[in-house]
Amino acid sequence: MSDHIAAIDAIAAKYDNDPTRLLDMLLAVQEQERYVSDAATRLLAQKLGLSWGDIQQTVSFYHLLSQEPRGKYTVYLNNGPVSIMQGYEGVATAFSEAVGCSFGSVTADGRIGLFTTADMGMGDQEVAALINNVVFTNLTPEKARILVKAMQKGVPAQDMVTDNTEYGKYGDGNNSLPSIHSMVCNNLIKPGPVCFGPYQAGAALRKCVAQSPEQVLAEVKASKLRGRGGAGFPTGMKWELCAKAEGPERCVVANADEGEPGTFKDRVLLTERAQLLFEGMAVCAYAIKATTGALYLRGEYAYLKDYLEQVLEQMRSDNLLGKDIAGKPGFDFLISGCSWVLAPMSAARNQLLESAEGRRGEPRNRPPFPAQSGFHTMPTVIDNVETLAATVQIIDKGATWFRSLGTEESTGTKVLSISGDCDRPGVYEVEFGITLGELLTLAGARDPQAAQVGGPSGRCLNAAARDTAISFEDCPSAGAILIIGAQHDLLTIIDNFMAFFTEESCGSCVPCRTGTWMLRNTLRRIMHGQGTREDLTSMRQLSAVMQKTTKCGLGHTAANPILNTLDNFPHLYDALIPEQTDIRSFDLEAAVQASNLTVGRASVAKEEQV
Amino acid sequence: MSKPIIATASLAGCFGCHMSFLDIDERILDLVELVQWGKSPINDIKTFQQDCDIALIEGGCCNDEHIHTLREFRKHCRILVAVGECAIMGGLPAMRNNIPIKECLEEAYLNSPSTSDANPDKIFPNDEELPMLLDKVYPCHEIVKMDYFLPGCPPRADLIYGALVALVTGQEAELPYEVVKFD
Numbered sequence: 175m176s177d178h179i180a181a182i183d184a185i186a187a188k189y190d191n192d193p194t195r196l197l198d199m200l201l202a203v204q205e206q207e208r209y210v211s212d213a214a215t216r217l218l219a220q221k222l223g224l225s226w227g228d229i230q231q232t233v234s235f236y237h238l239l240s241q242e243p244r245g246k247y248t249v250y251l252n253n254g255p256v257s258i259m260q261g262y263e264g265v266a267t268a269f270s271e272a273v274g275c276s277f278g279s280v281t282a283d284g285r286i287g288l289f290t291t292a293d294m295g296m297g298d299q300e301v302a303a304l305i306n307n308v309v310f311t312n313l314t315p316e317k318a319r320i321l322v323k324a325m326q327k328g329v330p331a332q333d334m335v336t337d338n339t340e341y342g343k344y345g346d347g348n349n350s351l352p353s354i355h356s357m358v359c360n361n362l363i364k365p366g367p368v369c370f371g372p373y374q375a376g377a378a379l380r381k382c383v384a385q386s387p388e389q390v391l392a393e394v395k396a397s398k399l400r401g402r403g404g405a406g407f408p409t410g411m412k413w414e415l416c417a418k419a420e421g422p423e424r425c426v427v428a429n430a431d432e433g434e435p436g437t438f439k440d441r442v443l444l445t446e447r448a449q450l451l452f453e454g455m456a457v458c459a460y461a462i463k464a465t466t467g468a469l470y471l472r473g474e475y476a477y478l479k480d481y482l483e484q485v486l487e488q489m490r491s492d493n494l495l496g497k498d499i500a501g502k503p504g505f506d507f508l509i510s511g512c513s514w515v516l517a518p519m520s521a522a523r524n525q526l527l528e529s530a531e532g533r534r535g536e537p538r539n540r541p542p543f544p545a546q547s548g549f550h551t552m553p554t555v556i557d558n559v560e561t562l563a564a565t566v567q568i569i570d571k572g573a574t575w576f577r578s579l580g581t582e583e584s585t586g587t588k589v590l591s592i593s594g595d596c597d598r599p600g601v602y603e604v605e606f607g608i609t610l611g612e613l614l615t616l617a618g619a620r621d622p623q624a625a626q627v628g629g630p631s632g633r634c635l636n637a638a639a640r641d642t643a644i645s646f647e648d649c650p651s652a653g654a655i656l657i658i659g660a661q662h663d664l665l666t667i668i669d670n671f672m673a674f675f676t677e678e679s680c681g682s683c684v685p686c687r688t689g690t691w692m693l694r695n696t697l698r699r700i701m702h703g704q705g706t707r708e709d710l711t712s713m714r715q716l717s718a719v720m721q722k723t724t725k726c727g728l729g730h731t732a733a734n735p736i737l738n739t740l741d742n743f744p745h746l747y748d749a750l751i752p753e754q755t756d757i758r759s760f761d762l763e764a765a766v767q768a769s770n771l772t773v774g775r776a777s778v779a780k781e782e783q784v
Numbered sequence: 785m786s787k788p789i790i791a792t793a794s795l796a797g798c799f800g801c802h803m804s805f806l807d808i809d810e811r812i813l814d815l816v817e818l819v820q821w822g823k824s825p826i827n828d829i830k831t832f833q834q835d836c837d838i839a840l841i842e843g844g845c846c847n848d849e850h851i852h853t854l855r856e857f858r859k860h861c862r863i864l865v866a867v868g869e870c871a872i873m874g875g876l877p878a879m880r881n882n883i884p885i886k887e888c889l890e891e892a893y894l895n896s897p898s899t900s901d902a903n904p905d906k907i908f909p910n911d912e913e914l915p916m917l918l919d920k921v922y923p924c925h926e927i928v929k930m931d932y933f934l935p936g937c938p939p940r941a942d943l944i945y946g947a948l949v950a951l952v953t954g955q956e957a958e959l960p961y962e963v964v965k966f967d
Contacts, residue, residue: 699926706929756858756928756929757855757858757859757927757928757929758925758926758927758928758929760851760922760926760927762848762851762918764919765848765851765918765919765920765922766847766848766916766917766918766919767919768884768885768886768919769885769886769889769916769917769918769919770916771886772885772886772889772890772908773889773908773909773910773916774908774910775910775916
């Protein structure tokens with residue numbers, strides 16, 4: 175017991191007993207003890223001067239933290255749509271048969287726990303799983319059985335990925351560096367001129383310091399760069415708002431959360447272009463006179479943490495971060511390692527800040543906006559990593575060059591994550607304005623019936639939409655494109671999206687908390703042939719209420735999968751709605767089965783089935 | 785023309801809505817001028833002797849007999865009105881919807897203080913005449929098409945009376961705020 179207390183003390187001390195680093199501490203506890211026990215919660219509460227409930231509510235919010243032991247090995251198998259399309263079912267069965275327990279539980283000896291997760295940012299190499307923070311990709315039932323054997327033998331998860339063994343081998347590019355050693359592949363199919371173009375480290379920063387911050391800001395504004403996270407807010411304007419806000423210190427946060435299922439471009443950016451990103455943060459810092467920076471990394475990308483810290487260290491010794499950067503006296507900017515996020519969704523940036531400060535990822539009220547009062551109440555710029563990377567090239571090559579790429583309103587390039595039924599899933603950096611049809615050809619789409627652009631909260635397009643352009647004018651998105659082939663049941667995938675929203679809703683506001691469930695239940699009833707025409711109308715009405723009354727972006731967009739398919743694929747619903755009668759289809763036999771079993775009655779069956 | 789026939793039923797309800805209906809007091813005399821009574825607990829007529837025009841349904845469906853009854857009402861009645869919270873949403877009985885039915889039965893017949901000693905053989909009632917509980921309590925509109933919904937727990941007598949008269953006379957119901965507010 176005293177060992178236990180000492181261990182918790184050590185973890186708290188590692189993060190200076192700072193309550194805003196609670197999430198880091200909880201992760202460390204989870205990793206060490208395989209769960210966050212009530213005893214650990216109480217100890218931390220005492221140490222940090224928080225209440226037991228404060229900690230409890232944070233633990234219960236994040237799906238990688240648990241209040242029950244999750245096994246010496248914890249397997250999180252992705253059950254998102256791409257995974258299901260690529261054979262999730264077979265892999266899951268292989269895991270549970272070999273391990274001897276079902277998903278959602280832990281073996282009796284406490285060795286292996288099997289759980290599912292919604293998305294891991296590995297859409298181009300599904301089926302993927304996370305075992306004790308180590309990523310395993312392209313899983314098959316055969317590979318699953320091999321992994322289980324290794325776990326039963328006690329091989330540490332990290333040792334299962336080596337140069338080339340039966341378990342798996344290192345991926346391409348930096349993935350094989352000792353500080354990463356991951357089997358993740360980049361799948362960078364089409365590098366473009368901005369994010370993956372020629373880049374000379376430090377060139378942009380040296381150009382920055384030769385100008386005034388105002389001139390740098392003006393150049394970014396002139397480039398007409400807009401946020402790459404999906405919403406497309408003009409970056410220059412955001413920087414200017416933050417630069418003008420009152421505050422003793424300013425902050426730059428790079429959002430590498432990419433929580434929308436189907437996005438994985440940031441993974442490749444972080445692996446191959448980390449320095450470009452960090453330099454972008456420094457460019458921003460110079461323009462808005464910020465002194466602190468933080469990288470907000472999603473939990474599934476934990477395997478990149480050591481590498482990223484190395485890059486930061488190297489940049490500090492190269493005088494590209496730290497004090498008097500690039501020889502400019504007074505230009506001080508430090509990026510404080512990696513903060514963490516575990517909730518796979520932070521479209522609303524206020525959630526990200528709550529999470530980065532160690533709390534439940536619930537949306538903050540606005541105003542104040544982050545530019546006025548953000549990270550630890552500092553005026554804060556939060557930008558997608560792709561946005562920040564682009565600013566480096568803008569400063570280096572000029573706004574005019576940048577504007578020559580893309581379209582009038584959407585300048586530059588977009589890095590897309592393409593997955594699903596195609597020959598070449600992976601990352602594509604293309605100029606804005608490219609059409610969906612061109613992308614489908616580029617990726618080698620196989621008999622597509624639909625393309626989901628922008629993740630579950632984006633748009634579900636049909637064959638008639640081939641001319642839709644990827645741009646802020648036509649179809650804005652964070653760049654996830656999921657190609658759904660004709661062999662798949664589209665509504666099953668939509669049901670998977672709705673499951674994601676019911677899971678991810680933080681529960682803070684009622685229209686989202688209940689609306690997501692009501693939509694999902696109605697959809698399921700329709701899929702079971704028990705729907706009515708009125709259900710279609712009522713789903714539209716409920717969606718309209720959710721769009722108007724929910725608190726953050728998740729709720730505003732949670733009904734999109736339903737609305738899009740009602741609009742673009744009405745025949746799928748029509749085919750499932752039975753001939754109109756006043757008597758609804760209802761499976762009475764199934765409904766009384768549980769009570770029949772309990773009391774020991776054979777069957778009611780005295781009722782005609784409708 | 786003969787007078788329209790009205791029927792009523794109480795499914796998984798508490799009869800509170802029927803009580804509220806009776807709270808129309810002496811207006812029941814006006815009502816009998818307008819309608820004839822068909823199957824209803826109020827007159828204890830247990831089977832449909834002829835098809836009815838309007839039926840008031842109290843309560844949702846918690847067992848197989850409710851499903852059967854509601855389907856019979858749908859077949860024999862022109863207009864079905866869901867009366868009260870339980871018929872519309874499942875109401876209080878639906879509070880069990882998050883608890884597996886096995887746990888509900890064990891709590892009621894094996895583990896509760898009043899039954900644990902009295903039921904040493906751990907018997908669940910299981911006579912063939914007894915209806916079987918459904919896995920969940922279902923609102924009426926998930927079983928059959930419902931034409932109108934009168935909210936309240938129970939809906940006020942004025943609301944039930946006003947709605948019935950409107951349906952019978954074909955005039956628009958007057959439903960001032962006071963009649964449908966509940967706080």
